[in-house]
Amino acid sequence: MKRLLLLGAFSCQLLLVVAGASHLTSRLHGPVGRGLRFYEALSGAGDSYSFFAPTVGPQLRARFTLSTPHGERTDETLENGKSREVGFRLGNIAGTIYILGERTDARRAFLGALAANRFGAHPEASSVQVNIEEWVMPTMVAYRLGTRPRWRSLYDATYVRTPISQP
């Protein structure tokens, strides 16, 4: 009996793995859907595996233009001076902000958080312009004909440091 139950549990897990990989469970709503998603989050059974599929999307990054009261301007990205593995993860933050595209309030909050982080790292900066950019790589044919890759701005917002009044 114990073996039968274990076999049933294994079979259910594998069914969920197949359903998750086929994007079927994400279509389920209501309490069953929520319950399944909770189990999937714990076990990874519902993950889909669309690594670079069906197409390779453009790289996204957050670029900051910092300005000081003396008019000095510097450009930097979150990935500056970081290891490659950290770079992948920081790059994903820009991707998350892009995904939030339609949720304007959440996107503003994320951009504000990035600006606040840069203000913290650069106490001398009086303003920060945050740019979410995508890497536009031409096709092989276009590259052969002379088109070159470039960064294209998707969103930008400027934040200005306001002096905090002393009590």
Add this chain to the structure above:
Amino acid sequence: MSSLKFIDTCFRPVSARPLAALRMGLSLLLLLHLVWLSNDLLSLHGSRGIIPWELTDLLRDPWVPGLPTLAKAFVPVGMSAHTAIIVLLSCYAGSLLSLALGFHARISAFVAWGLHLSVMTSGFASFYGVDQISNTFLFYLVLFPSGRAWAFDSRREETIPVGCLRVMQFHLCVIYLAAGLEKAMGIQWWNGEAIWQAVTQPVFSTFDLTWLARYSWIPMLAGWGTLVVEIGYVCFICPRRTRKAWAVATVGLHLGLGMLMGLVFFSSVMILLTCSLFLTPERVPERAVARVGYARPWLRSSSPIA
């Protein structure tokens, strides 16, 4: 009768070494990865990190506790959130080390899985595929008896039911098949543009490969090769005759990804999964003790059945 035979077959004892290899390899890789990220862990996950906890809460699954939720549990004992995060990340490192050594393997796996899931949940904005795959296989290490071989607290090597191994092998095959089929649906993987776009992105670029534009047949063949290896994985990794050849092809694919795109951690985890689950012999070693009530004649003569 035949269904009973099928059930019996699913619980046939096999060597615990494949599972032990996965346990040791995965925990050591995750530990190395943690060390690799150590300078930036608090930026990614801390209370004063790049993305404030209030914002990560907007994105994460409300039912799965992230690091902030766990950290807040330490507040009543007078510990600040910042210190609690350091304690939790240290516990995570400790559990991974303990799992690698096989010290109370199941408890260590449970702690490591729980904390890995929390790290992944709170780092939602910055996580990627390899974190999901690690979570999946840590979950299996909680469920399955991974401490029966090459473990600190296991004096005698024991067996595991073959079903444990087959579930993980099946899952790995689904991962490759789904990844391959989804790629095959995009024209980029057939005309070589996918490889071109991937290796020329600044984040992945390890060498200047823009010369590939002049030899477009190279990325095209590489794209086809990727599809063949991934879609063919399920068909060719299971039969013993083709297993080694396909494992070599798969390892080659991931070595390529590691070298040309810098996906070292992802590639290492994928290589480990194929090597531990398919290349580690599952034949029961002579001195192993069978822990499942199944007796093959050849097993009866060499080892006691528990």
